[in-house]
Amino acid sequence: MNVATAMLKRAGIGVVSILFLMVSGSVIAESSSSETPADWIKVAAGHEFSLMAPAGTEFHPSEGIDSFVGDFEAPDFKLSFDLGQYSNSLKDMSGDARYVTQSILIDGKAANIVTAYAPRFSTDHPYFIGIHFPEVKATGRGPTRLTVFGLLETTDHYTIIEKIFRTIRFD
Secondary structure, X not given: OOXXXXXXXXXXXXXXXXXXXXXXXXXXXXXXXXXXXXXXXXXXXXXOXXXXXXOOOXXXXXXXXXXXXXXXXXXXXXXXXXXXXXXXXXXXXXXXXXXXXXXXXXXXXXXXXXXXXXXXXXXXXXEEEEEEEEEEEEEOOEEEEEEEEEEEOOHHHHHHHHHXXXXXXXX
């Protein structure tokens, strides 16, 4: 079982094919954390990266196969992540309803934010939001990638999750 499949199974999603995403040339301006609410806290995923999130958000590492995986949990959401060579590019989401992808630059790194209506993962939480960084750092074996995603009950939390994504910093 590859790490992306394990990550999605751990999140209760099931097997999804893994395809690599080509980042479009239309990267928008560097994201700023100046819009981050004053009461948000910094939550670190080990020494690899951190993000800002509402108070009460906690980091919980998980056991990965060949990558660093874990969750950021808060009362209103759960975001799962996979940091490694085989992180899901989210390209497979393109067939889902209401699929939208946005190219962005966060902490100097190209990324794509993806939203979609994907009840195939969870009928109780059919709204998907995720971000994929195709190259966090280069290694001799290829780039290290990061994918962070959440499944939501409604689209009400898209804005807050996107704000969280824009605060990701690579430590």
